[in-house]
Amino acid sequence: MHHIIIGNGVAGITAALTIRERDRSAQITLISGESDYFFSRTALMYAFMDRMSLRDLEPLERKVYDAQKFNRIRAWVTNLDATTRTLTLDTGQTIQYDALLLATGSRPNQLTVPGAAAVKAGLVNFVTLQDLESLEKWTKLGGKAAVTGGGLIGIELVECLTHHGMQVDFFVREPWYWPAALDKEEAAIVTGHIRHHGVNVYLEESVAEIKSDTAGKLTGITSTSGKQYPLDLLGVSIGVHPAIEWLTQVKTPPATKRGILTNPAFLTSLPQVWAAGDCAEIELAQGKPLVEQIWYSAKRQGELAAKSMLGDSIAYQPPIFYNSSKFFEIEFTTVGQPNAPGSETFFHPFAGAEASIRITWRDSAVTAFNMLGSRWNHEFFERWITERRAPQYVIDHLAEAQFDGEFCTLPLAEAQSNFNQSRSPR
Amino acid sequence: MIRQTTYDRFAHDITNRGISAWLLAALLTSFYLVLYFTEGLTPVAKAIGLDSKWTLYGLIYTIAVVAGGIFVIRRYRHNKYQVVRTCVVMFVQSILAFALPQFLKAIHQPEYYFSYFWPLKLDYLTPNTIFHYPLPIILYSFAGSLILVPILGAFFGKRWYCSWVCGCGGLANTAGEPFRHLSDKSTTAWKFERASIYTVLGICITLTALLFTTYAIGPKHPDLAAFTYKFQSFYGLIVGTMLSGVVGVGLYPLGGTRVWCRNFCPMAALLGLVQKVGRYRITVKKNMCISCGMCSKYCEMGIDVRSYAQSNQSFTRASCVGCGLCAEVCPRGVLKLENVSAKAPQQRLVQITSHRSEMNHSSLR
Numbered sequence: 001m002h003h004i005i006i007g008n009g010v011a012g013i014t015a016a017l018t019i020r021e022r023d024r025s026a027q028i029t030l031i032s033g034e035s036d037y038f039f040s041r042t043a044l045m046y047a048f049m050d051r052m053s054l055r056d057l058e059p060l061e062r063k064v065y066d067a068q069k070f071n072r073i074r075a076w077v078t079n080l081d082a083t084t085r086t087l088t089l090d091t092g093q094t095i096q097y098d099a100l101l102l103a104t105g106s107r108p109n110q111l112t113v114p115g116a117a118a119v120k121a122g123l124v125n126f127v128t129l130q131d132l133e134s135l136e137k138w139t140k141l142g143g144k145a146a147v148t149g150g151g152l153i154g155i156e157l158v159e160c161l162t163h164h165g166m167q168v169d170f171f172v173r174e175p176w177y178w179p180a181a182l183d184k185e186e187a188a189i190v191t192g193h194i195r196h197h198g199v200n201v202y203l204e205e206s207v208a209e210i211k212s213d214t215a216g217k218l219t220g221i222t223s224t225s226g227k228q229y230p231l232d233l234l235g236v237s238i239g240v241h242p243a244i245e246w247l248t249q250v251k252t253p254p255a256t257k258r259g260i261l262t263n264p265a266f267l268t269s270l271p272q273v274w275a276a277g278d279c280a281e282i283e284l285a286q287g288k289p290l291v292e293q294i295w296y297s298a299k300r301q302g303e304l305a306a307k308s309m310l311g312d313s314i315a316y317q318p319p320i321f322y323n324s325s326k327f328f329e330i331e332f333t334t335v336g337q338p339n340a341p342g343s344e345t346f347f348h349p350f351a352g353a354e355a356s357i358r359i360t361w362r363d364s365a366v367t368a369f370n371m372l373g374s375r376w377n378h379e380f381f382e383r384w385i386t387e388r389r390a391p392q393y394v395i396d397h398l399a400e401a402q403f404d405g406e407f408c409t410l411p412l413a414e415a416q417s418n419f420n421q422s423r424s425p426r
Numbered sequence: 427m428i429r430q431t432t433y434d435r436f437a438h439d440i441t442n443r444g445i446s447a448w449l450l451a452a453l454l455t456s457f458y459l460v461l462y463f464t465e466g467l468t469p470v471a472k473a474i475g476l477d478s479k480w481t482l483y484g485l486i487y488t489i490a491v492v493a494g495g496i497f498v499i500r501r502y503r504h505n506k507y508q509v510v511r512t513c514v515v516m517f518v519q520s521i522l523a524f525a526l527p528q529f530l531k532a533i534h535q536p537e538y539y540f541s542y543f544w545p546l547k548l549d550y551l552t553p554n555t556i557f558h559y560p561l562p563i564i565l566y567s568f569a570g571s572l573i574l575v576p577i578l579g580a581f582f583g584k585r586w587y588c589s590w591v592c593g594c595g596g597l598a599n600t601a602g603e604p605f606r607h608l609s610d611k612s613t614t615a616w617k618f619e620r621a622s623i624y625t626v627l628g629i630c631i632t633l634t635a636l637l638f639t640t641y642a643i644g645p646k647h648p649d650l651a652a653f654t655y656k657f658q659s660f661y662g663l664i665v666g667t668m669l670s671g672v673v674g675v676g677l678y679p680l681g682g683t684r685v686w687c688r689n690f691c692p693m694a695a696l697l698g699l700v701q702k703v704g705r706y707r708i709t710v711k712k713n714m715c716i717s718c719g720m721c722s723k724y725c726e727m728g729i730d731v732r733s734y735a736q737s738n739q740s741f742t743r744a745s746c747v748g749c750g751l752c753a754e755v756c757p758r759g760v761l762k763l764e765n766v767s768a769k770a771p772q773q774r775l776v777q778i779t780s781h782r783s784e785m786n787h788s789s790l791r
């Protein structure tokens with residue numbers, strides 16, 4: 001059997017390791033146009049800030065690839081012919097598969113505002129190794145930068161550019177930072193923290209027009225409020241979309257909508273072709289088609305898709321949503337679905353600390369946790385949500401889920417007494 | 427990308443094996459060679475009113491630990507574990523490992539270091555040396571080396587000594603802080619470490635046994651006595667002088683701060699074995715690791731922490747000194763240092779896999 005995996009990100013590499021674990025003799029080939037070895041995309045910011053070298057980003061020792069007998073090909077795939085089970089690479093090489101996994105990940109969304117098409121330099125994303133190279137080219141001490149897009153990549157980019165001594169303007173289109181995950185109160189804590197680092201945060205404002213010189217070098221922007229900002233660099237982090245553009249050029253494209261459509265076993269519309277990770281759009285047995293684009297889901301899907309390729313019967317059901325992030329120094333853990341209609345919430349900010357907890361429930365069963373500035377073991381939250389625990393139970397048992405380091409524990413009693421007061425009849 | 431200031435370019439060079447790092451390593455190594463093998467520092471010591479070059483060395487060492495400690499406390503001021511630990515390290519070095527022995531010497535008592543024990547300090551258990559001390563010190567030394575050290579190790583792991591008390595660890599975790607990431611993370615380095623550190627421990631225990639035997643029957647067997655004392659001075663030269671001093675500190679800018687602790691220290695070897703069966707471990711939060719590798723990068727003992735974190739394995743590695751930096755730098759709060767008791771609530775959910783049998787760094791799950 002020749003298993004070919006396009007994409008050596010976390011979904012692809014997890015799939016390769018899963019296949020190898022079960023089948024010592026299978027031929028496994030990893031194709032990537034971006035990098036020779038699997039690297040941790042989530043750590044790009046640390047390479048940018050010189051806290052790690054690019055080599056440090058590789059989660060596997062390089063000798064593992066030989067030990068696991070993975071063939072690695074550094075090339076972009078230009079054609080997929082499912083009738084002959086053949087791939088063509090941009091090197092001209094053709095290669096045949098018995099089973100193919102598409103794990104091509106995401107591409108950053110681009111601005112379509114006036115002037116965007118004319119810019120050839122100084123307009124950057126922060127997703128790939130190549131993005132990092134171009135960022136490093138335009139980053140300069142004392143320069144002016146702007147980042148548009150109030151999500152996770154945006155804040156990471158802001159942190160990096162600030163670290164490099166650039167004056168950064170941060171444009172957030174929404175009324176507060178990252179409303180998809182944060183409520184107004186948490187966002188205020190985070191925004192205060194960002195501003196404390198010398199960043200100008202502009203809420204409900206984004207890029208209206210991009211200006212560049214005759215050579216195509218970015219010179220500045222006009223914001224939606226009409227204000228002019230001269231710039232050396234503009235970072236665009238307005239979300240990502242499944243990387244499916246390349247499939248429009250191939251002989252036998254699989255069916256796509258937002259991403260590459262698959263069944264719950266990650267099989268695409270083409271025989272012997274699977275898709276997993278950010279690029280896949282899974283038509284679940286129930287509910288809306290699912291596109292998951294975080295590290296954890298890619299790892300999970302990569303493993304399950306590999307099992308499906310090996311013949312296991314797989315019916316994907318995403319677990320309770322959870323994610324984590326870090327805003328400069330403030331850590332954040334979220335579990336469950338906040339903002340659900342009809343839900344009630346308890347929010348407690350800790351005095352004198354950039355930390356807060358938020359517990360959400362509906363019909364007296366907890367549904368979500370949003371914890372800022374401290375560490376929590378999300379497994380407890382998942383269990384309490386599954387067990388439909390009452391908010392009072394959760395508050396009483398909260399200490400069990402604390403994951404703060406020794407001597408660093410958040411004073412929970414303060415939050416507990418606040419909760420009990422707010423619940424007692426007046 | 428290096429920040430484009432002169433300071434940052436220099437800081438990068440000296441902490442990433444650049445030319446300045448090689449120069450610093452040469453300087454440190456020369457300092458130790460001059461200290462150990464010449465009397466070049468004696469006039470310097472006399473000139474500033476100190477009785478010997480060793481007192482001067484103790485003073486320089488203490489200044490390095492205190493100054494480095496202040497730097498570390500500033501850097502990690504948001505993390506109380508680091509603040510408390512660093513304060514203890516600074517206290518132990520300046521009081522127990524400097525001021526108190528100097529005071530004892532001044533009042534004509536034996537210059538005894540209460541923060542050192544066998545087998546790091548061979549002399550503090552072996553009869554030909556320790557029996558020259560007054561009885562309370564003999565009792566302290568035996569109880570410390572044979573009872574206190576292993577018992578605390580079983581409850582808290584080797585960290586109570588290696589990163590809270592010990593002078594070698596003290597210097598590594600203060601003045602050595604900017605070089606911690608230079609430790610080799612490869613499985614090859616891990617294999618070397620295991621071979622070398624247990625070899626030194628074996629030699630150390632053999633020598634200790636020989637010294638006791640010689641003490642008991644030496645007068646009747648002059649050949650044995652001659653051999654033993656020659657062995658002891660050879661051990662002192664290779665392990666005490668060359669490996670812990672010249673190599674241990676001299677290589678900070680090239681091999682990281684724990685070259686000695688990781689590869690050669692017999693005390694670390696012994697405490698590591700205790701740690702493996704004791705309560706200490708690093709708990710890994712399940713499915714939260716993003717494989718960024720900050721934990722591995724900043725592990726001074728060269729443990730590939732990421733390989734455990736990304737495969738959801740809580741673990742206890744013999745070499746881990748519990749400095750806590752992996753947990754500090756983790757951007758997703760995945761790691762937690764713990765002394766686990768069976769009643770701990772985390773126990774109910776977190777599966778322990780104490781240690782993987784093979785050096786298999788190929789798993790993400």
